[in-house]
Amino acid sequence: MKNIYVLGIGHNTPVFVDLAEACGYTIAGLYHYNDDRTGQVDHDFEIVGSFECLFSKGDLSGMDFLLTMGDNMIRAELLQKIVNLGGRVPSIIHPTAVISRFAFISSTGVYISAFTHVQADTFIDEGSVILSGVNISHTNRIGKYCFVAGGATIGAYTTVEDYVFIGQSALTISAKVKRIGHHACIGARALVTKDVESGAVMMGSPARTIRSLLPANEVL
Structure with a gap:
């Protein structure tokens, strides 16, 4: 202990x-x-x-x-x-989570809750939180300090940039969503079928952008 x-x-x-x-x-x-x-x-x-x-x-x-x-x-x-200051923020992965041996999880500050599945060739960077029952498909990259709420599914071949929030039971479609830009926010149960701009707040099924969290000159 x-x-x-x-x-x-x-x-x-x-x-x-x-x-x-x-x-x-x-x-x-x-x-x-x-x-x-x-x-x-x-x-x-x-x-x-x-x-x-x-x-x-x-x-x-x-x-x-x-x-x-x-x-x-x-x-x-x-x-x-x-x-x-020399302290440690260890990554913590629940014993019921299923992590592919071909996935890479940062050793710093990643939290993966119960019954989550991280498939092969996925990279999760430091400080990101993955709650219960999430499915992260293969060949994805999750950036730093993201938050993925319970029941969400991130389809394959997606780069999720830093500081992204993905709400409960949101779904992104494999190969259709190649990039979710930094500081984007995906609403609960949203169905995302295309790339997401940085700072975009997306809701609905199919999801649409309702506003931006970033000034216009910062949206890339």
């Missing part, structure tokens, strides 16, 4: 705690974004301090951390701070 500290306290926290415990970790304590809850208990675990308190230590060598926030940008920022 290895100790791991949890950053972020919210509705997702016990979900990620379950994942860590299923993989043999012991929760050593929780850190909240500020000092308001220090000393309190959440889901039977003590809140031992704030993010500021943690980072003021200066040296996190030998310590493992679990990041439970859904916001991709915040997760990226915290992961980099931890790594820069």
